[in-house]
Amino acid sequence: MLEKRIEAIRNGLFKPFEIPGLTLNNRIVMAPMTRGFSENGIPDEHVAAYYRRQAKSGVGLIITEGTLIDHPAASASPNWPHIHGEEALAGWANVVKAVHEEGGKIVPQLWHLGTARKIGHLPNKEALPIGPSGLDDAGVQVNEPLSENEIADLVSAYAQAAVAAKKIGFDGIELHGAHGYLIDQFFWARTNKRTDKYGGDLVSRTRFAAEVVQACRHAVGSDFPIIFRFSQWKGNHYEAKLVETPNQLDQFLNPLVDAGVNVFHASTRQFWQPEFESSSLNLAGWAKKLTGLPSITVGSVALDTQFWEQIPQIQRLEEILEKEEADLVAIGRSLLANPDWVQQVKETRIADWKTYDSKILTQLN
Secondary structure (H helix, E strand, C coil), X not given: CHHHHHHHHHHHHCCCEEECCEEECCCXXXXXXXXXXXXXXXXXXXXXXXXXXHHHHCCCEEEEEEEECCCCCCCCCCCCCECCCHXXXXXXXXXXXXXXXXXXXXXXXXXXXXXXXXXXXXXXXXXXXXXCCCECCCCCECCXXXXXXXXXXXXXXXXXXXXXXXXXXXXXXXXXXEECXXXXXXXXCCCCCCCCCCCCCHHHHCHHHHHHHHXXXXXXXXXXXXXXXXXXXXXXXCCCCCCCCHHHHHHHHHHHHHHCCCEEEEECCCCCCCCCCCCCCCHHHHHHHHHCCCEEEECCCCCCCCHHHCHHHHHHHHHHHHCCCCCEEEECHHHHHCCCHHHHHHHCCHHHHCCCCHHHHHHHC
């Protein structure tokens, strides 16, 4: 039974997967994680080596750390990479080349902090944080609400970043619409108090994101994958909820589907937790069920202990893969701690696990 369980998870994780315009060698995704090692926003040879190693280990799809679109208030650090300007794009081209040489696939995560950026932060100290209503997550007014012209400029900046990503050889893009950053600030009623077409009910609050997706889709064509990351929780508000029911989630996701999203990356803090009381499905499972699109599940996979020691979690992961509730599994901090994680999980011998005490073996069996 132990052998069957390990092989079932391996077979699920290491099975190829196709997204329109992209074929992946396996179901393992490197989750986007901010690093702060791109001086002046330019990824250098060390950044290329970092992503090369992950590709060499066997990660099926790498999603880069957040990369800032071309807007003065997008960033809060001079060492976070951006995806505009000749030097930065040349740096990212080297990253893409390194990953492709190892047989990997890579997409950049396009990012703007919105009002999560604090006043006075570098690299542009004078630029005020921006958001749909100029409110931060504490409800403090840090700027005036965005005008419709400013919103149109932001939509254009995302599309320009998408074009740049395609031009330098990335395999798609991910739009960061989660965790309380700019796009998510339009979603969340706490930070979006607008009364025009970009505010109001849940569907109206998706308009900005849908326009961003649509502009990116128009700019890159139909065969370039667009992944959309979303979450219920926010950086400082783990209890936050955009939706309370599957019906609300359906209303929320449909405009994004219509705009051109290919894959939903549903960010949760613990992937094994059900999203709604009516089902064992997590957020990624519901996103796939409601839209029919592929989904990425993420949230503390292989965190804190050795992967095979997470008994309840790997049992749930096995079920998710077997039932195809989600299609891809994103790994975050475990890959930072151990760049060889993928290879080790793939090559672990059954005999290595028979040294576990009888309690663990009983649980697995």
